Amino acid sequence: MKNIWITSLSDEPALIKEVGAVLQRYGMRGQAHVWQDNLEKHYPQICLEQLQTQSPDAWLILGRESELQQASVRYGISLISASLACQSRPPALFFLSPRKLSEQQALPDLCQQLSATMLSLDATNWAAKIVATLALPSTASDSPFRLRLWGNEQIGQWLELSPETQAWQGMIFGVSGQIGTKPAAVSFQAVGPRGGLPQKTTLEFAQQGLEIQASERNFSAWALRNPIALGNSYFCRIDGHPEQILFMPYSDAEQADATIVELV
Numbered sequence: 001m002k003n004i005w006i007t008s009l010s011d012e013p014a015l016i017k018e019v020g021a022v023l024q025r026y027g028m029r030g031q032a033h034v035w036q037d038n039l040e041k042h043y044p045q046i047c048l049e050q051l052q053t054q055s056p057d058a059w060l061i062l063g064r065e066s067e068l069q070q071a072s073v074r075y076g077i078s079l080i081s082a083s084l085a086c087q088s089r090p091p092a093l094f095f096l097s098p099r100k101l102s103e104q105q106a107l108p109d110l111c112q113q114l115s116a117t118m119l120s121l122d123a124t125n126w127a128a129k130i131v132a133t134l135a136l137p138s139t140a141s142d143s144p145f146r147l148r149l150w151g152n153e154q155i156g157q158w159l160e161l162s163p164e165t166q167a168w169q170g171m172i173f174g175v176s177g178q179i180g181t182k183p184a185a186v187s188f189q190a191v192g193p194r195g196g197l198p199q200k201t202t203l204e205f206a207q208q209g210l211e212i213q214a215s216e217r218n219f220s221a222w223a224l225r226n227p228i229a230l231g232n233s234y235f236c237r238i239d240g241h242p243e244q245i246l247f248m249p250y251s252d253a254e255q256a257d258a259t260i261v262e263l264v
Contacts, residue, residue, distance in 0.1 A: 002134055005056035005091070006032035007047065009063030009073060019062060019096065019121075026127045030060070037072055039180065039241050042152050044076035048083050051091070057134055058092045059084070059114070065097060068107070071179045074264040075241055078110040079149040079159075085113035086146050086162075092133055094119055096126065109262045113141050145247075147261065150197055151237075156187075161234045161247060162194045168228040170204075170250025172258075173236055174212050174221030177243025179264070184220075184242035191226040194233040202226075212246065214258055219246045 004023055008016050011034045020030040031054065036043045051059060067073060084090045093114035095107055100120040107116045117133060119126040144165045150158040161173070171191075175184045189206065192198025203224050210221040228234055234247075241263075248258035 002028045002057040002131075003054070004028050004030040004058045004060050004130070005051055005054050006030050006060045006062055007035050008032060009035045009061065009067040015098070016062065019060075022127050023130075026131050028058075028127075028130070031056075032062075035063075035073070035076075037070065037076075039072050039075065042157065044079055045149060045151055045157075047076065048080045048149060051080065051084060052087075055089075056091050058094060058130060060130075061093070061095045063095070063097065064099070068095070068097075071243065071264045072241070074108045075179055075243075078108040078263045079147070081108070081114050081116070082110045082147040083149045085141050085143075086148050089138070090114055092130075092138075093117070094130055094133075096121065098122075108264060110147070113143060115139070145259070146194075146233075150235075155197075156237050156239070157241075158197060158235055158237050159245070160194065160197075161236075162232070163228060163230055167230055168234070168249045170223070170225040171228060171234045172210070172212070172221055172223040172246075172248050172250055173234065174210070174219030174246040175238060175240075175242035175244070176217045176219045176246065179241040179243060182240040184238060184240035186220065186222045186236050187239045188237040189222050189224060190235045191224065191228055191232060192235065194231060197235060212258075214246055215260055217244060217260075219244075221246065223250055225250050 023030040093116040096119045146162040148160040178184045190201035205225040207223040212219040
């Protein structure tokens with residue numbers, strides 16, 4: 001029996017029960033919880049830990065289009081999706097809406113690391129599509145990097161960036177935009193083995209307070225020149241919640257190729 005972890009974006013017991021009953025008829029076992037839209041209390045990290053503990057075959061996000069449009073919700077879903085994609089056996093991701101989503105609506109970019117599928121309760125075969133998808137062999141992400149969320153109220157919000165295909169010669173990392181009232185900013189950085197926050201680190205030529213313009217946006221950035229080999233990661237603590245992040249290997253050139261990741 002396949003295990004489905006249901007994240008409902010609103011507290012609607014009747015709807016959650018209805019979805020769970022349909023999944024059961026198709027031979028799937030659903031467990032549900034209600035999303036708490038609270039970035040300041042580090043709810044995305046709490047939700048991520050629940051998913052990692054349950055290790056479901058699929059993560060089903062139940063919500064309406066208006067709920068999915070909220071930047072804080074998209075931010076949390078983005079970073080959870082990217083973090084789950086780092087696992088050896090990540091769950092499939094489905095977004096289930098009571099009504100068919102408009103053509104303009106789309107899931108956050110990072111959700112595609114879990115090959116996200118959008119479904120509607122209006123369609124009578126939505127549960128059958130989940131069954132069919134889970135019967136297919138899983139495919140590994142071809143992303144050249146891995147992005148993972150760490151942290152809690154005590155240590156703050158951390159992101160881990162890991163190279164997947166080739167080592168990085170240093171790092172420039174920046175944030176842009178803000179969700180909520182607190183401006184987003186990098187407040188600490190480190191390099192260490194991937195898979196957990198390092199206990200200690202030695203930084204080479206660390207820099208702070210850099211200003212970078214890219215894709216008509218201004219990014220506040222930090223940098224270091226530590227080589228980041230395969231198996232190692234760059235870690236940064238971020239205050240606030242940015243709309244985009246930028247990163248690239250360290251370079252003294254005025255122009256260099258950078259990766260911009262949309263978090264909303």
